[in-house]
Amino acid sequence: MNGTMDEAALNEGRATGLRGMVGAWRERAVRRACLLDARLRTLAAEPEEGAATAEYAVVLVAATGFAALLVAILKSGTVKTLLTDIIKQALNV
Template sequence: MSDVLPINADGPAGLFTGTKQRMMDLYVRGSCELYGLDAKLRALAAEPEEGAATAEYAIVLIAATAFAGVLMTVLKSDAIKTLLTNIVKRALNVG
């Protein structure tokens, strides 16, 4: 077994050549990840029910559309048409 040390022409030779740079790179990468996670958590904490409001709007829209469909079906029936026509005729005859 030989104890060969890497040669670094730009700086000191040894086992820890470049270790400081690698550690700094890891620190910077970790800091960026940590800041990104912190920003996401702060955004979620600021408006925790944003998605709930969107879901509520969707449910209301579905219910309103279903109600409009039922109302249109009822209003197109012959009995309702006759009833509404008679109401309008009476109103016109009164005035």
């Protein structure tokens, strides 16, 4: 009978240990699920937080390129002559 009691105690200890491990796993899973939920809610609240900055940067680069193109065109001899003629005509009126 003593061997049967030791076996029962051993089986109960295993069951308790297994329950404890499952409980710990469950607790970790719940904690991670809460953290994931918090991250997803944060992303859903502000999905395009950095998009405006990137868009401004692209617009500034495009505007700078366009300005450089205009300066190059306006410095050409043909355009200078054309603009000078327009101004002379305007002053003669």
